Amino acid sequence: MTLDLKNLQTKDFFYDLPRELIAQTPIEPRDSSRLLTLNKETGEITHKHFFNIIDCLNPGDCLVLNDSRVLPARLYGIKKGTGARVEFLLLNHREGDVWEVLCGPGKRAKPGSRFVFGDGLLRAEVLEIIDEGNRLARFTYEGNFYEILDQIGEMPLPHYITEHLNDNERYQTVYSKEVGSAAAPTAGLHFTPELLEKVKAKGVKVVFVTLHVGLGTFRPVTAEKVLDHKMHSEHYYLPKETADAINETKRNGGRVIAVGTTSCRTLESVGTAEGCIRESAGWTDIFIYPGYRFKVLDGLITNFHLPESTLIMLVSALAGYEHIMNAYRIAVQEKYRFFSFGDAMLII
Known part of the structure; x- marks a missing residue:
């Protein structure tokens, strides 16, 4: 299917998902979740576990994580x-x-x-x-x-999770620090402290941004045409040390890989057309959908997103619409676990 970029329809981003594939509880240990890797150029797919992420990263790469912490709101x-x-x-x-x-x-x-x-x-x-x-x-x-x-307070779990969460820390990343989110930046839930140490030992820079996730993340797109959708606004902070690390990575030919769509939206909100990053704070309502030209991002670690959501539109912009829709079809066939407590995808 060829997309009409000037007349994108929300229904173009629909896929069938059996309810039993919506993950209700987090998996233990965190990094034992499954990992689907997608080559954004060729569409090639491989199946791994999240602890294999170390094999997909190269010395000189830069991993950008969102250190926001969820309020028991x-x-x-x-x-x-x-x-x-x-x-x-x-x-x-x-x-x-x-x-x-x-x-x-x-x-x-x-x-x-x-x-x-x-x-x-x-x-x-x-x-x-x-x-x-x-x-x-x-x-x-x-x-x-x-x-x-x-x-x-109780954790503000998404509406599609109906099981009770016994340990509030399982809806926090292990590196969460800055309190302010109404929902977790869930792509980071797969990391353990030990895995992050292995990533650093391989020569990969690990840096942080803060974007406080709003409940607009879960708000459905009700407009028929994608361009008619109004994005919610979220507060972010990108510190100088993160900006310096990203700019150095770019100069040296390394890859900048965001952990989660929140980190992605922060980088693309701050980045210039030349791909440079500076220390910055503010509010962003950036809306990324097919046709968008990425300024900073080379890769993305993310979970599987709801049908017709702004987040599946974002990953379609990065990896290509047909590659993403095919990857989602395969993930359903292979019975991957979906959404916040589900499995992960690496787009590279």
Whole structure:
């Protein structure tokens, strides 16, 4: 099938996925997940395990990881005065103790409404209703806000995961550090500390960016035409040492390989047409789909993405639409595990 790049349809990115292939629990150990490698030039596919990633990397390559850490951002509480149950999902930190939150049921969260969480450890007042029905809420508490979240909050697992997660750390990468995401940068979940040490020992640079993943990651594309879709915005930071390492890698002919679409979007948001990178911080709503010319990226480690999602569009831009759709067909045939807790793909 040949894509009409000026008239891309969301339905072009649909594929059939049996529900039983949606991974419900993380695999142990982390690096024993399967790995499908895809040559973006030829479309050639091989099947490995994630610990074999070391054989696919070369001395002089640079691996870019997102060190964002997921907030246990789902809170269950009651409305003061009525005792009605309510659920809050923290989306973005605005200022001070004010957060943008998603509330359910929304009718219980009118401006001025007050709520109690964790038997009073955390209290909130809705200040106003903003875009898409989200709320601004001010929290009050004693002590450290994030420590309280660790006590009473739950991981905001995607809607397609229905199993209970016994260990919150399994929805964090082993290198997560900067708290702020509403969802995990899941491509990094496959790495263990030992595997990262082996990668470094091979002469591969390992560097970090921070992009705080928003729930817009899971928002379906409702527009029929891809170009009509409005991307969500996410905050990123790319430090100077990462910029220097990437620029040196490019000068020396090495490959820059992003771990996850979040790292990819950060690099491509900052990169110039010449492929140079600088220290940078800000918000990005970059939308990558077939026809996009990559400025920095040479390869990508990623999971398998939802049909008709912006993320399958991104990987189609990197590896070619037909190569990606064929790889997904084969992954379904071979019964790979899909989505956040699923298996991985290396596009190189």
